[in-house]
Amino acid sequence: MGTAISLDLADDLPRDELDRLADETFRWLREVDARFSTYRDDSEVCRFGRGELLLSEASADLRLVLERCADLWAATDGFFDAYATGGFDPSGYVKGWAAQVASDRLLAAGAANHCLNAGGDVRVRGRAASGRPWRIGVRHPWNPMATCLVLAGTDLAVATSGVYERGHHVFDPRRGAPARGLRSVTVVGTDLGVADAYATAAVAMGAAGRSWLDRLPDHPHAVVTDDARLLHSTNLPLA
Amino acid sequence: MRRALLAITGLAASTTALVVLKSAPGASQVAQDLPAEAQPAVPGGAAPAGAETSAAPSASAAAPKPSRSAARAPATRPSPTSGARTPSARKTSSKPAQPTTRTVTGPVVENEYGNVQVQITLSGSRIVDAVALELPEDTAQSDQRSRQVDDTYSGTSGLVVELQGADLDTVSGATATSTAYRQSLQAALDRAS
Amino acid sequence: MPPRRGPGGRRLLVALLALGLLASVLPWWLDTPAGSLKTTAATVTAAGRITGLVAGYLLLVQVLMMSRLPVLERWIGGEQLARWHRDVGATLLVAVLAHAALILVGYADLEGNPVLTEAGVLLRDYEDMVSAFAAAGLLVLIGFTSVRAIRRVLPYELWHFLHLASYLALLLGFGHQFSNGAQLFRPGPVRTLWIAMYVLVVAALLWGRVVAPLAFNLRHRLRVADVVAESPDTISIYLTGERLGELDLLGGQFFRWRFLTRGCWWQSHPFSVSAAANDRWLRLTVKVVGAHTRDLRDLDPGTRVWAEGPSGTFTAAHRVRDRALLIAGGSGITPIRAMLEELPPGSALIYRARTPADVLLHRELDWLAQARDVRIWYVIGSRHDPGPREVLSPDGLRRLVPDLAGRDVYLCGPPGLVAQSLAALRRAGVPRRQVHLATFEL
Numbered sequence: 001m002g003t004a005i006s007l008d009l010a011d012d013l014p015r016d017e018l019d020r021l022a023d024e025t026f027r028w029l030r031e032v033d034a035r036f037s038t039y040r041d042d043s044e045v046c047r048f049g050r051g052e053l054l055l056s057e058a059s060a061d062l063r064l065v066l067e068r069c070a071d072l073w074a075a076t077d078g079f080f081d082a083y084a085t086g087g088f089d090p091s092g093y094v095k096g097w098a099a100q101v102a103s104d105r106l107l108a109a110g111a112a113n114h115c116l117n118a119g120g121d122v123r124v125r126g127r128a129a130s131g132r133p134w135r136i137g138v139r140h141p142w143n144p145m146a147t148c149l150v151l152a153g154t155d156l157a158v159a160t161s162g163v164y165e166r167g168h169h170v171f172d173p174r175r176g177a178p179a180r181g182l183r184s185v186t187v188v189g190t191d192l193g194v195a196d197a198y199a200t201a202a203v204a205m206g207a208a209g210r211s212w213l214d215r216l217p218d219h220p221h222a223v224v225t226d227d228a229r230l231l232h233s234t235n236l237p238l239a
Numbered sequence: 240m241r242r243a244l245l246a247i248t249g250l251a252a253s254t255t256a257l258v259v260l261k262s263a264p265g266a267s268q269v270a271q272d273l274p275a276e277a278q279p280a281v282p283g284g285a286a287p288a289g290a291e292t293s294a295a296p297s298a299s300a301a302a303p304k305p306s307r308s309a310a311r312a313p314a315t316r317p318s319p320t321s322g323a324r325t326p327s328a329r330k331t332s333s334k335p336a337q338p339t340t341r342t343v344t345g346p347v348v349e350n351e352y353g354n355v356q357v358q359i360t361l362s363g364s365r366i367v368d369a370v371a372l373e374l375p376e377d378t379a380q381s382d383q384r385s386r387q388v389d390d391t392y393s394g395t396s397g398l399v400v401e402l403q404g405a406d407l408d409t410v411s412g413a414t415a416t417s418t419a420y421r422q423s424l425q426a427a428l429d430r431a432s
Numbered sequence: 433m434p435p436r437r438g439p440g441g442r443r444l445l446v447a448l449l450a451l452g453l454l455a456s457v458l459p460w461w462l463d464t465p466a467g468s469l470k471t472t473a474a475t476v477t478a479a480g481r482i483t484g485l486v487a488g489y490l491l492l493v494q495v496l497m498m499s500r501l502p503v504l505e506r507w508i509g510g511e512q513l514a515r516w517h518r519d520v521g522a523t524l525l526v527a528v529l530a531h532a533a534l535i536l537v538g539y540a541d542l543e544g545n546p547v548l549t550e551a552g553v554l555l556r557d558y559e560d561m562v563s564a565f566a567a568a569g570l571l572v573l574i575g576f577t578s579v580r581a582i583r584r585v586l587p588y589e590l591w592h593f594l595h596l597a598s599y600l601a602l603l604l605g606f607g608h609q610f611s612n613g614a615q616l617f618r619p620g621p622v623r624t625l626w627i628a629m630y631v632l633v634v635a636a637l638l639w640g641r642v643v644a645p646l647a648f649n650l651r652h653r654l655r656v657a658d659v660v661a662e663s664p665d666t667i668s669i670y671l672t673g674e675r676l677g678e679l680d681l682l683g684g685q686f687f688r689w690r691f692l693t694r695g696c697w698w699q700s701h702p703f704s705v706s707a708a709a710n711d712r713w714l715r716l717t718v719k720v721v722g723a724h725t726r727d728l729r730d731l732d733p734g735t736r737v738w739a740e741g742p743s744g745t746f747t748a749a750h751r752v753r754d755r756a757l758l759i760a761g762g763s764g765i766t767p768i769r770a771m772l773e774e775l776p777p778g779s780a781l782i783y784r785a786r787t788p789a790d791v792l793l794h795r796e797l798d799w800l801a802q803a804r805d806v807r808i809w810y811v812i813g814s815r816h817d818p819g820p821r822e823v824l825s826p827d828g829l830r831r832l833v834p835d836l837a838g839r840d841v842y843l844c845g846p847p848g849l850v851a852q853s854l855a856a857l858r859r860a861g862v863p864r865r866q867v868h869l870a871t872f873e874l
Binding site: 240242243246247250251254255257258261262 | 457460461464465466467468469470474475478479482483486518519520522523526527530
Binding site: 004006008115117120121122124128134135136137138139140141143144145146147148149150151158159160161162163164184186210211214224228229230231232233234236 | 391392393394395396397398399400401402406407408409410411412413424425426427429
């Protein structure tokens with residue numbers, strides 16, 4: 001899938017313990033990739049999608065993912081839809097969920113201070129090595145080398161969704177980049193999978209996503225619109 | 240009526256003239272001409288459309304709402320967070336001092352997609368990276384829509400900015416594929432740490 | 433003899449207005465980066481913006497010219513303003529139509545819609561566009577009904593009423609400039625100045641149409657003193673009032689008169705004053721041609737009169753040379769008769785009337801001929817008759833007035849006579865700036 005993963009363990013644990021925990025994390029994420037990838041014909045998801053795998057035969061994880069996708073479909077008025085592409089594609093949720101599970105396992109194993117970034121979805125717990133809360137930047141929608149927002153926290157799931165590529169939308173030079181869309185949405189919560197799905201749904205909603213996000217309970221958010229405005233909740237955990 | 244016909248002809252002629260004066264062919268090939276890989280650079284910054292920027296290359300931070308008039312030179316300030324703290328920046332040059340990495344932002348140029356501003360990262364005098372920043376055009380309609388939305392939004396709103404010196408541990412961005420990852424700030428952070 | 437007033441006023445105003453036009457388009461120029469118009473759509477939209485700015489400016493100029501601002505009426509004169517108003521009006525109409533068409537086509541091209549669909553989009557999704565379209569429609573209607581051929585067919589009141597709707601057009605078009613205009617939607621100096629222009633013009637309108645006339649009429653309180661028949665179809669109305677000696681009136685100027693009696697009060701018509709200012713009375717001499725002028729015959733003494741003016745540059749003060757030739761036709765003798773008292777001695781007057789009975793104010797003219805050393809030729813007949821035709825030819829004029837080319841020529845009469853005379857004068861080598869016209873349209 002090509003998702004870039006980076007893990008920062010800040011606990012004061014022995015070196016080999018840290019290595020082991022890191023290996024475990026990456027192993028879990030590779031396993032998820034194998035089982036849930038839509039690019040591999042033999043993955044659980046593809047087999048389920050083709051009907052070769054029945055629900056009764058599905059693993060607990062797959063059943064959980066299915067259930068969550070259904071809940072999210074309802075919660076987002078259908079804008080998060082695992083069946084949107086025609087087949088079954090839960091990857092909008094799976095990436096965040098896998099990272100969330102990885103973080104939960106690290107916590108359970110005693111690594112209470114870590115920062116896991118899976119393809120842009122971030123789960124932080126505890127504090128960085130410097131002793132201060134983890135600082136999470138949000139990528140500037142127009143400049144990949146810059147940040148437009150900095151969040152900080154000790155127990156945050158941060159997911160960002162959006163479209164950065166040029167020419168992706170239908171451009172209207174008179175109105176600028178499509179003024180009816182959202183360029184980038186960042187959602188903060190405690191469950192990374194849910195945050196990821198919410199962010200994805202909000203982008204899909206376009207301009208209406210702003211008000212939908214505004215009404216969401218317990219999920220502070222930040223939005224960059226296509227006409228370069230940054231809007232964010234008042235209770236967003238800014239650094 | 241003769242005077243009226245004269246006036247109308249004058250109106251048509253001057254409108255045409257004004258419009259012709261502002262349309263120069265091939266003035267902005269910037270986005271296509273500047274390749275992403277390094278290239279021996281003209282130190283004047285690859286300023287498109289003639290010599291409107293000042294002669295000395297100036298480091299600048301891209302302003303959130305850049306000026307439309309190409310005649311205004313960008314403010315000068317060294318850009319600390321350009322991710323070019325890569326080994327390639329340490330190439331020796333003819334200058335005795337260590338080559339500095341600068342980010343130069345060109346003037347705002349209009350193309351059919353809107354306003355484009357090109358930001359070039361120079362190491363010494365070589366371009367190591369070029370990015371086309373798209374900037375949405377500021378028009379009455381977009382302004383109005385923004386105001387309408389902002390009025391009903393419960394949070395805060397303002398223009399999106401580029402934060403400097405953020406000192407981050409990680410970066411959250413939309414799905415980064417490995418190709419996009421290489422260009423990202425997260426990658427720069429990873430390389431730096 | 434009144435002191436000379438040069439043409440400086442007119443030239444200054446023209447220069448100011450031209451400057452204003454440039455200043456109106458300047459924001460577009462500064463806003464548009466060099467070389468930025470690369471697609472057809474961008475170019476067409478840019479042209480649409482330019483014509484929009486021009487149209488907005490010209491509409492304000494039109495209203496300003498018709499505001500009856502005293503300084504304009506005296507410096508430029510109502511006749512000249514009316515002539516300019518016609519030309520600016522035609523240009524305005526073209527600018528408005530061009531603006532609407534160019535923006536429509538430009539936007540449609542940008543969005544990939546057919547033009548009609550785009551019009552629907554504009555009307556539906558953009559603020560203030562319905563009223564803007566309505567304003568454009570009104571201006572088209574006004575322009576259409578102002579075409580001479582059509583205006584002659586319409587009753588005057590209807591035409592006038594439609595023309596008043598141009599104020600409505602100003603109002604309706606106001607909003608869309610600021611909600612959609614690329615140069616005007618951003619708060620800043622340009623937007624502020626544009627609004628200031630509107631405020632200034634409205635202020636001028638209020639001053640010229642309400643405040644100044646109110647002040648004038650409260651000051652002078654004009655009343656009808658007597659109505660005298662000069663000829664079977666011409667009357668002179670004598671007016672009295674207060675402080676008539678303080679009236680800053682020149683012979684040849686006119687007022688817009690509103691007689692405050694039943695049947696007449698709702699109409700206002702321009703008539704020249706037919707005698708130079710004196711302390712005791714004002715006089716206007718009117719030819720009875722229609723219902724309104726017929727009613728004037730029956731004016732009772734004591735009827736109050738609401739006057740707006742004085743207006744006009746058809747005066748002795750606007751002479752360029754030392755001597756004058758006056759050419760009058762029919763009731764056009766009225767302003768000329770007033771001017772004769774103020775012109776330098778040695779003037780010449782050619783008075784063309786169809787029949788001897790149509791010669792007005794004959795005794796006064798003869799008396800003035802003696803007192804002011806004026807040579808008068810009465811030319812009887814229609815302008816196609818050999819007598820008048822011969823007189824009003826270049827050779828004929830030169831024979832009567834050998835130093836013709838060195839004189840101011842004042843023309844007042846029916847359009848046919850004026851046109852004929854102008855042609856003859858041109859061929860006789862009289863420079864255009866020495867020719868003065870009292871007509872409201874040319």
